[in-house]
Every structure is written in structure tokens, then in C-alpha cells.
Amino acid sequence: MGMTMALAGCGATGSSGDVTLKLVAADYGTGPANSSEKYWSALAKDFETRNPGIKVDVDVRSWKTVDADVASMVKRGEAPDIAQIGAYADYVKQDALYSADELLNIPTQANFLTQLSDAGKVNRIQYGLPFVASTRLLFYNEKLFDEAGLSAPKTWADIESDAKALKAEGVTTPFALPLGSEEAQAETMMWLLSGGGGYTETADDSYSIDSAQNVETFKWLQKNLVGDGLTGPVAPGKLDRAAAFTAFNAGKVGMLNGHPTLMQEAEKAGVKVGMVPLPGINGKSKSSMGVADWMMAFKQPGHREAAGKFLDFVFSDKNVLDFVGQYDLLPVTYSANDAMAKDPRYADLSKFQDALPTSQLPPVGKTSWAKVSESIKKNIGKAVEPGVNPSTVLGAIARDAVTAEAAE
Incomplete structure (x- = not known):
């Protein structure tokens, strides 16, 4: 389980305990009351408590601008460590992203729904990490x-x-x-x-x-x-x-x-x-x-190990369900989908869940x-x-x- 992490532990990875990860994420809320800022700030605080020496700087932006904002950051040489936005493929073309197997432990990688992890691949290598899913x-x-x-x-x-x-x-x-x-x-x-x-x-x-x-x-x-x-x-x-x-x-x-x-x-x-x-x-x-939004980790800051630890934490069942449950979205992992299907609180999403396994994403x-x-x-x-x-x-x-x- 720790193989990927061990292989990643070289270079400026933050193993010395002095890393601040920059996270740029999209806001799924409709106003201050349900802004995604609250979710990410609470998750970052929990992660920092469990991982002394790694801080997470949360920057939540409107869906109207977040993709363009991240593109500008990358162009300026100021890429965030992690972005949660709408598309990833252009950054693969620029050789700007770590691949999934450079970041995640094996159980996390294997837990993504197959059609979603496949949609995150370019030339059969996964770079895009599905964050949330939806069907129509x-x-x-x-x-x-x-x-x-x-x-x-x-x-x-x-x-x-x-x-x-x-x-x-x-x-x-x-x-x-x-x-x-x-x-x-x-x-x-x-x-x-x-x-x-x-x-x-x-x-x-x-x-x-x-x-x-x-x-x-x-x-x-x-x-x-x-x-x-x-x-x-x-x-x-x-x-x-x-x-x-x-x-x-x-x-x-x-x-x-x-x-x-x-x-x-x-x-x-x-x-x-x-x-x-x-x-x-x-x-x-x-x-x-099917529709998915994406997470990705940029090479530019050089914090591969710390970014991987954070992403493994993001995709734990509790954190996945906390987010999708708030915004009526669907989980991207097998285990979280199983948990949602068994929980009566999410019964109104069951028809969307039923459609997810056979859904097809845009290219x-x-x-x-x-x-x-x-x-x-x-x-x-x-x-x-x-x-x-x-x-x-x-x-x-x-x-x-x-x-x-x-x-x-």
C-alpha cells in the first residue's frame, strides 16, 4: 500500500515537514451559506492535524472563472499544487501534471469507478482524478x-x-x-x-x-x-x-x-x-x-509526496460523502457509492446512481x-x-x- 508513497519520496516533496500546499477549488455553492469554502477549510484543518508539518492554503473560486484562473497561474509559473476544476487534458499536453500512480496509494487508485478513471487517462495513463460525478x-x-x-x-x-x-x-x-x-x-x-x-x-x-x-x-x-x-x-x-x-x-x-x-x-x-x-x-x-469534475496535481511546485497524501485523504469515504451529500452529486469511488446506496438519507439520488455504471462521459x-x-x-x-x-x-x-x- 505504501509503495507509491515510498517511490515518491525524493526531491522537494515536503518530507522535512515544512510544506504548504496551494489548493485552488471550484465553488459548488449558491451563496455564502453553502459555499465550498467551508468544506475545504474544515477538511484542510483535519488533514493538517493528522499530518503535522503540511499546511493547506485553500483558495475557492467561482465556477465562472476558476478554469481560466488556474490556466493563468500555470502560465505565470505559479501553478497551484492541486486544482479542482473542470478539465485536465490541456495540462497533460503541457507535461504539467503528475500521474495518478505518482501520487496515490494503490487502494485509492483502484477505488475509482472504472469509466471515470478511464476518462481521466491520456494515452492510457491516468492524470485526471475524478472528484464528483453526475448523470442525467x-x-x-x-x-x-x-x-x-x-x-x-x-x-x-x-x-x-x-x-x-x-x-x-x-x-x-x-x-x-x-x-x-x-x-x-x-x-x-x-x-x-x-x-x-x-x-x-x-x-x-x-x-x-x-x-x-x-x-x-x-x-x-x-x-x-x-x-x-x-x-x-x-x-x-x-x-x-x-x-x-x-x-x-x-x-x-x-x-x-x-x-x-x-x-x-x-x-x-x-x-x-x-x-x-x-x-x-x-x-x-x-x-x-455521465459528467465528472476533476482534481489534478501540478509538477511545478514540486510537492509530490505531500500532494499525494492530501489527495489520498480527500478520497476517503467520509470526505467524499460529506461533499457529494451537500450538493446532491454522486461519489466517484466504489466504496463511497456502496455506502451511499445503503444510506436512506440519499434515497432521492438512487435513480441517478442506478444510471452511473452504464453512463458515458464526453471525450x-x-x-x-x-x-x-x-x-x-x-x-x-x-x-x-x-x-x-x-x-x-x-x-x-x-x-x-x-x-x-x-x-x-
């Missing part, structure tokens, strides 16, 4: 469904017929389809998976954005939801996720794809929520979309993904506009992907 489900307003005499949809045809029934009942937005710039790459991936496709080929991890399955998925959305006026007054390409969620919480949306935080917000707003896996063409989708290990994601956000809304050939739009995004790959 189809949400529906139970009150609106009851009034229209509907049950939860199981297929795409059900989604269409339910949306028509909701429209007939006067529901403003029977199905919210946010393909605006805020989070279009996630909404797109959910639909691609439910249509039997995805962003990449399983065999060689190459992009397959304009595959036949993906084109057919967007043709269906264009014709059967958007074309029939079932997606509300705002065009999908102009609709951001935040606006769709706000409308759902106001009782104006019949169905949309959502995550655990929306469940919590809707319940506070008095909306009774039903949740099912996103239906596929003829039944349950082969997989749901975050590709350093080209950031550019491809931007192209999707900018362009995908056009694919469902009246009179547009979805194949043309997906083909243009696919060409952007080829260009982005070639530039890496």
Missing part, C-alpha cells in the same frame, strides 16, 4: 402529466405523443430542448446516446459526430419535436439550460433533461418531479450521459475536446431549425473536430 435523467412535471392523463415516457414516440398532449392542455413548453451556447454539448450528447450514437467511435476513440445515427437523431428532433411546435416559444438554439431549468421550476415545462441539483431546486419550488432514464428510439437508452481526455465542444455550442442549435439539413450542420462540426485533432 429525463425529468417530467408529475402534476402536468396527471392533468393530461399521461404516464412516464419509455420511447421517443412516447416523448412525442406526451408532448402533443401537454401542448393540447396549454403547457407553454411541452419539451424544453436547450441547445443554446451555455450547455449545448451536454444536451446534444444525451440525445446522441439515446439514438444509438455518440461523439466518438468506441473502437479507436475517433470523432464520429456526423455518423448516420447522429444525423437521424437530429432529423427526428427537427421533425417530431421542433417542427411540431413542441419545444416552446424560444428556439432551441437560443434556449440556455439555466432558462429551461427556471421555466421548469415555474411549472411551465412538461419535460426536460436534468441533473440532481435541478431535482433539489424543483422540489423547493413545489414542483413534483418524476424521473426516468432518457428513453431511446424503441426503449431504454443504451447509456446515459474529456482529448485535448481537442475543448475546441470541439465550443463548435458544438456555437452551431448545433442550427441543426433543428426549419429547412436546415441536420447532416450539413453535423458535417461542419465534424470538420472542426478533424481540424482540432490535427492541431494537437
Whole structure:
């Protein structure tokens, strides 16, 4: 168990007991009352008590700026020891990160859910350490469904017929389809998976954005939801996720794809929520979309051993559950997931947990993904506009992907 730590114990690692680790982390809270600052400060204090001589300087920043802030720090030669942010792959390209096996003890490494640890790999070496996970489900307003005499949809045809029934009942937005710039790459991936496709080929991890399955998925959305006026007054390409969620919480949306935080917000707003896996063409989708945020340790400060000790502590079951339980997220480790499944306090997350083992993450290990994601956000809304050939739009995004790959 101590093999990795022993091998790491050379250089400026802090073994002399005089290390201060700089941690930059994202804030998952909605205000001072539930700021992540409280979690990290308490965890750092506990760690320092158990590890005399190692201090942790906690710096929690808004999600709006934290990725850019860390990038600026690295560029200035002032990289933090550890960052908890949205993406890691660009730093692997810069040879800026320690690998997982240079940091963590073997039990910690082996405890990550396989699909999450795989998503943290570049060239089969893990650099990104999944911090929290989430999956997506189809949400529906139970009150609106009851009034229209509907049950939860199981297929795409059900989604269409339910949306028509909701429209007939006067529901403003029977199905919210946010393909605006805020989070279009996630909404797109959910639909691609439910249509039997995805962003990449399983065999060689190459992009397959304009595959036949993906084109057919967007043709269906264009014709059967958007074309029939079932997606509300705002065009999908102009609709951001935040606006769709706000409308759902106001009782104006019949169905949309959502995550655990929306469940919590809707319940506070008095909306009774039903949740099912996103239906596929003829039944349950082969997989749901998974999402993970990441931790990483930078080589620049040179505190490998101390950083590894801290990260092993971060991924202990108690600390993992303390964080995910506060923000309605999912654990990234097998043992913490088992503990959550057995604890009635987390019963409302069970459907998300059930979807996690078969979930598929975006291709975050590709350093080209950031550019491809931007192209999707900018362009995908056009694919469902009246009179547009979805194949043309997906083909243009696919060409952007080829260009982005070639530039890496």
C-alpha cells in the first residue's frame, strides 16, 4: 500500500515537514451559506492535524472563472499544487501534471469507478482524478402529466405523443430542448446516446459526430419535436439550460433533461418531479450521459509526496460523502457509492446512481475536446431549425473536430 508513497519520496516533496500546499477549488455553492469554502477549510484543518508539518492554503473560486484562473497561474509559473476544476487534458499536453500512480496509494487508485478513471487517462495513463460525478435523467412535471392523463415516457414516440398532449392542455413548453451556447454539448450528447450514437467511435476513440445515427437523431428532433411546435416559444438554439431549468421550476415545462441539483431546486419550488432514464428510439437508452469534475496535481511546485497524501485523504469515504451529500452529486469511488446506496438519507439520488455504471462521459481526455465542444455550442442549435439539413450542420462540426485533432 505504501509503495507509491515510498517511490515518491525524493526531491522537494515536503518530507522535512515544512510544506504548504496551494489548493485552488471550484465553488459548488449558491451563496455564502453553502459555499465550498467551508468544506475545504474544515477538511484542510483535519488533514493538517493528522499530518503535522503540511499546511493547506485553500483558495475557492467561482465556477465562472476558476478554469481560466488556474490556466493563468500555470502560465505565470505559479501553478497551484492541486486544482479542482473542470478539465485536465490541456495540462497533460503541457507535461504539467503528475500521474495518478505518482501520487496515490494503490487502494485509492483502484477505488475509482472504472469509466471515470478511464476518462481521466491520456494515452492510457491516468492524470485526471475524478472528484464528483453526475448523470442525467429525463425529468417530467408529475402534476402536468396527471392533468393530461399521461404516464412516464419509455420511447421517443412516447416523448412525442406526451408532448402533443401537454401542448393540447396549454403547457407553454411541452419539451424544453436547450441547445443554446451555455450547455449545448451536454444536451446534444444525451440525445446522441439515446439514438444509438455518440461523439466518438468506441473502437479507436475517433470523432464520429456526423455518423448516420447522429444525423437521424437530429432529423427526428427537427421533425417530431421542433417542427411540431413542441419545444416552446424560444428556439432551441437560443434556449440556455439555466432558462429551461427556471421555466421548469415555474411549472411551465412538461419535460426536460436534468441533473440532481435541478431535482433539489424543483422540489423547493413545489414542483413534483418524476424521473426516468432518457428513453431511446424503441426503449431504454443504451447509456446515459455521465459528467465528472476533476482534481489534478501540478509538477511545478514540486510537492509530490505531500500532494499525494492530501489527495489520498480527500478520497476517503467520509470526505467524499460529506461533499457529494451537500450538493446532491454522486461519489466517484466504489466504496463511497456502496455506502451511499445503503444510506436512506440519499434515497432521492438512487435513480441517478442506478444510471452511473452504464453512463458515458464526453471525450474529456482529448485535448481537442475543448475546441470541439465550443463548435458544438456555437452551431448545433442550427441543426433543428426549419429547412436546415441536420447532416450539413453535423458535417461542419465534424470538420472542426478533424481540424482540432490535427492541431494537437
